[in-house]
Amino acid sequence: MNLIQWVDFPPLGDERGSLVALESGKTVPFPIERVYYLFGTVLGVARGFHAHKKLQQVAVCVTGSCRMVLDDGERREEVWLNSPTKGLLIGNMVWREMHDFTSNCVLLVLASEHYDETDYIRNYEDFLKGVKND
Numbered sequence: 001m002n003l004i005q006w007v008d009f010p011p012l013g014d015e016r017g018s019l020v021a022l023e024s025g026k027t028v029p030f031p032i033e034r035v036y037y038l039f040g041t042v043l044g045v046a047r048g049f050h051a052h053k054k055l056q057q058v059a060v061c062v063t064g065s066c067r068m069v070l071d072d073g074e075r076r077e078e079v080w081l082n083s084p085t086k087g088l089l090i091g092n093m094v095w096r097e098m099h100d101f102t103s104n105c106v107l108l109v110l111a112s113e114h115y116d117e118t119d120y121i122r123n124y125e126d127f128l129k130g131v132k133n134d
């Protein structure tokens with residue numbers, strides 16, 4: 001399976017502007033249990049640096065841009081999130097890092113589970129061990 005998987009959000013535009021609707025289990029391929037967004041990220045700061053045991057997420061830059069690095073333990077790829085109509089699907093057991101946030105970046109994240117700190121793997125060596133045992 002491709003490490004980079006986009007989810008397209010068709011814009012429902014008319015002469016007044018654009019609108020994107022996100023529906024749990026439809027436009028987003030899992031039931032959405034949580035929504036959060038990152039904004040006001042200080043220039044030069046990188047975030048993430050973790051994987052999740054179970055959690056699936058879709059991340060979309062509704063404004064601005066950032067660079068997302070994904071790593072499944074074998075492959076490391078990077079993409080720019082810079083479109084409010086393109087979400088990036090991030091599966092479980094994928095290491096993610098976010099870099100190069102523009103000052104206006106609002107990164108919206110749709111998540112398949114409620115917040116659970118025990119689902120995080122924050123150490124890269126532990127992540128690699130977890131991938132091998134999966």
Ligand code: TYD
Pocket residue numbers: 034036038047048049050115
């Ligand atoms: P964290 O996941 O470490 O941020 P990132 O990976 O984007 O750099 O989250 C930062 C803090 O916010 C951390 O203390 C946990 C808390 N948090 C919640 O309480 N609920 C949430 O849904 C998220 C995503 C984070």
